[in-house]
Amino acid sequence: MIKSANYLDFIVVGLYFFVMILCGFLLAKANKNDKDFFKGGSIIPWPMVSLSLFITAFSAYMFVAAAGQVYKVGIPAFVIYTSTAIAYLYITMYFAKRYRRTRVTSPMEYVEMRFGPLTKSIMTLLQIPVLMLMAGNMLYVLCIFLSSALGLKGNFEILGLNLTGLHVCMVIVGIVVIAYTATGGLLAVIVTDAVQFIIAIIASSLLAFYSIREFSEDGTFITNMQNYISNPPHPGYFHPINDLQPFAFTLGWIMIQVFSHPGSMQVIQRSICVPDEKAAKKSFGLSTVFFLLIPILWLMPVFLLRNKLPLEELKALWPHIKNPAEASYITIALKLLPNGMIGLVISAILAASISTLAGCYNIVSVIFTKDIYQKFSPNTSSRKLMTVGRVSSLFIGIISICIGLVLSGLADAFKTTFTIVSLVSIAVSFPIMLGLMFKKAPAWTGGVAIIVCLIVTSSIEFIIPAINSISPNGFCAQITNHAFEYKVFVSVLVSLVVFGISILFKKPSSHTDSSAKLFELLDKPISQDEVTGTVVLIPSIRAYRVIALSLVIFGVPLFLCKLFNITKDPNYINMSAGICFVTLAGLIYWLTSMKYSPITIVRDQKQYLK
Template sequence: MPTLKHLNALDYIVIVVFLLMVAGVGVFVARYNKHTSDYFKAGGQLPWLISGLSLFVSGFSAFMFVSASGFTYKNGVAGVYMFTSAFGAYWLGYFWYGKLWRRARISSPMELLTRRYSQSTTYFYSIIAVIPNILLMGTLIYTLCIFISSALGFGSKTFDLGILTVSGFEITLIGIGIVLLVYTVLGGLWAVAVTDTLQFIIIFLMTLVVFPLSFIYLGDGSFLTGFDRMVAEAPAGYLDFSLGQISFLYVTTFWIMNCFGYNVNWHIGQRYYSIADERDTKKMAAFCAIVSLFAPILWILPVMVSRVLFPDIGLLWPELTAPHEASFVSLCLFILPNGFLGVVVSAILAASMSSADSTFNWLAAVVTKDVYVPVAKRLKHGDEPSDRNQLIVGKLTVLTIGVFAIAISLLFQKIGSSFDIYMNIYSMTTPAMFMPVLIGLVYRKTPWWSGMAAAGAGIAATFVMNIVAVAAAGLPLDSLGDVFREVSFSFLGMPFGKFEMNVWVGIAVSGGVFFLSARWPNKNPQDVERLAALDQDLRTPAYGNEGPVDPKSIQSYKIVALLSGFVGALLILLSFFSGAGRDVMINALTGIGAGLFGLFFWRLAKYYESK
């Protein structure tokens, strides 16, 4: 079995510097957050390119390099069908949902529910959204720590702290969680978007290195020879253009879920409504669609190389419950030079932090704008809380949810594959919750209570079917945790697992109740008037003012330019300490690439300054 590198002093320098840069962005951009609209919406002035890059990066985080790579390691070409599914989903945003989110003219994601249905619907969704999203954030932190602890090389070590003994993995998890909390409380949407843009640049540069280098290494210096070797030595059926062990129903269900996730997920809507002009939503969606088709392929193919290089990867990572999920990090540790390894780890770390920040930010917006403000106004007889109080509530919400997410993530290491955890949590509630949003934006003839009824019925039906499926399999139901056991069965000749069952039951029941509710239209004049106002807004284009570009937008381009240039200079400097000639070249060329990105964004800032 090949010997893997571990991070050395060069990599630790890069990681520390990178985290300081990211935290520095949060501190610097905090000056923009004069009002809650700045903190939660970037004042509606996010540049489309930065918003689009943030939209793309916040959609995958470390999941793509851990859970998705583990799936590809096991299933081969089927991973291409799975992880390019965002391509089709973004085109729905291009033609419909991007402009509808912008036309809704809202300041928090769930304000859409208040306008489309009722304030009660927003309260209902707020309650049922918090717990699943805390679980998902716990999954994200857990997934990220698989990558980080593996790269740092002390995931299997234990440390005696006197009153308790903890593993290196647990220390990594808690440490990253604390850094994440500090950053998210300082942040705001401006900080999220700017750092996301930097993460895209770094991950793009990493991709340009890992993809060709993996095949060149496999081919002993020849890319084509490496490709031929992968084809020859891959397991039987691994490279067939078929689904292999994955059912057509599973892949179809995954695509359907992405149609929800990449169009009506709350952080997606936040990116669309936070730009000035609805025409820019088309640019964002088209850009994300194209990148979502090609980038995953460039990440998936190196994992297939990893399958050939490490056929028994469990021997490398005996301490991991799902060692195949370390396939991408194993490849990086094997072929990349020290120094650049620090950049890879930092980029995926920061991208995941930004992804979590996105979720924390919209959750804080919902709790603040859609729960705290209406309740406080009722208690104060119509007086709205000050912006300062709203910001405090938002930051305390981030802190509280973050602490719970860290606690939950500590439990996941005892459960198993993060991919399975993610899919099961996501599928339990998401289809039922998002059906009234996905359909309700385009079909506006249902009454004020239809969103709650549809989502509630869908979630209840999904939960009941989980109980029925476990009982039918002859498994015990002694506790709530037993309800979430993975089972499989056949229905109408098709193989079902919990994931497929949850999604289709949620869609069928939620959608059925939603359309059935149209038989009882709104009769209350206030409900009729509110829905008519939304209908008028959704039919009216939301164009930005034809005037000078907002100074904050220009400044955001400059920040990205300076950070990219700094990363480039750091990599070029590290190349002098990289040792072997090939390592020097990789670090130096990647540094030059980062510098070119910095030059591009600087020129872009100057262009908009001159307009």
């Protein structure tokens, strides 16, 4: 039996939005200047950064498109969605401490130090519109799911405007993200990421548990799994490579994870917001474990219950969705969970996207304030730069809402956005990554690599298909049909060739003064004098306590749902979720009280003063 969202689910989703806004306002006082606002004063606790790194790497895509991919191809989908762990293992071993040693305030500051002002200008001109387009598209995709899951059909008359349920969702979600990113800065973004991580884990863990129980209903789990393997949905469902997900696509996906994540703006920003390089390595190391294990947890329900969800049933339930298999995860939640928990699962899917959306807002705000505004107004005070950052976050959010509203009226919005983003992301990420690996490469290499990559990948995306349509031939047809794989392979090859050849043309003056200074910094570990010391304690206490408070606000209503028998919940699922939230909140409060007791503060202060 498929349930639909009711008032309890609306209350839970409303509580989720309230908690996100509350976090921003409670953490606003921690920001005293631009360094606090844009990188948390480099004192954000590494466990929070680790949770943020993981949750911002995903979106509703994991519960929608990725679930559809598991439904369609089976085990090969797990291979590509856990491959990000390879990239983060490499970041942990090589990049994390080096990015922290750069001692920069913004990712673009590193780009300017390594490649010079021209390359920085090129990347800024590329990154801002692409990130804004990503944010608008993400908002659009997320709200398609949200409006469908909550049953918001028809039109709404608001302030004289006739808006659809999709439009209302986009405006509400956009305002919520603006509220906490503009007030709380990076600290609020990371704390809310931690809260959203916990929401996603508790909701998905309970759904996975009841999916396993449903799968084992007619016998033991092992017996049913043996029967499942013997009678798969299609041949190759349990093989790591099959005809529905060829080896070339799988390899291309893994390559884009390994070669793009180390050079992403998010990775650089999260590396510089922790106290020292040891904390940076810890945060990326823990996130590596998350990237390996949690996608399996998230996608397990669809994998186990694939045979109990015929495609015809999904088509009948979701006739307006082009690929009904993408609704398989939410369908399982509607079947197995009571109202209240359905709202929690919707909140979990929201969390995966909103965290990424907030990250986009924050990074664009950093780029605009530090790399554009401050360039033209170098004498601006630190506190005024923080104000500029807040105002820019507001306008960035408004622009992304407008982009989402425009995309909702375009027939090919998904394809157009994916094409632009994939072209620019591939071209920009590789050179940033290689800039640390090729120490002898001249400063001009980054800009040249970006331009050459853009030319080559644009040719693969646009020119070769045009030639093939005019004069069909086997070579052009092969590239056209596998454009994604060729863009990835060629981008990696072109970037490596450009950096390799550039070394041959290296002259003593090839490095700028800032580039030479950068490599001096990379050889110099973060000293104790550079760590903020006991100042770390106050924001840490506040951040952990805000997380605990948020979990209590979420957990108590779920607990009361069963206590007052508001929902028909024979399995005590809502109560179980409420107990998990409240217990975890109590544990966080107790641990912070132990770690940050007055005696500990005095002892740490004396140690720091020595």
